[in-house]
Amino acid sequence: MNSDSDLQIAGDILAVQHLLQPAREHPATVAEFAGLARSIAADRARWEHLVEYDATSRWYHRLQTGPGYEVWLLSWVPGQGSGLHGHGASSGVLTVLDGELTERTEGGERSLAAGAQRVFAPGYVHEVVNDSLEPAVSLHVYYPGLTEMPMHTSARCTQESVPV
Ligand SMILES: [Fe+2]
Secondary structure (H helix, E strand, O other), X not given: OOOOOOOOOOOOHHHOHHHOOOOOOOOOOHHHHHHHHHHXXXXXXXXXXXXXXXXXXXXXXXXXXXXXXXXXXXXXXXXXXXXXXXXXXXXXXXXXEEOEEEEEEOOEEEEEEXXXXXXXXXXXXXXXXXXXXOOEEEEEEEEOOOOOEEEEOOOOEEEEOOOO
């Protein structure tokens, strides 16, 4: 018993339905979007057979959609990268499913191994690259769905349609 609190729950909490949050069909918070990504990452049978590796262009597949959000599966052969880009009004969760990716921002560079997650807010700018010698797979949740992906270069901004 926690002697620091006067609050105690007597009886079966599951019998008091009005005190419980109803289970949500779709994620609605940052933690729930990150949790959705982790649950998909753990369910390899759901995505592993879909992955293709394309050395000539970036491969991507929309795995799931829900109210206001999209989930994309991407592959990266060694040397492939996104270029420096933003995500418009979307926030997102990047999760590495297989292999290793490198994320570069103006703040520096970080290595993202399988299982690593990065949560970002609208306005976040980064570059994702497979600097390793093995292919990599990543999962990207966007809320709201990605409608623009401005590319950032030293002199200008352009628009890209590939989710990253
Ligand atoms: Fe991105």
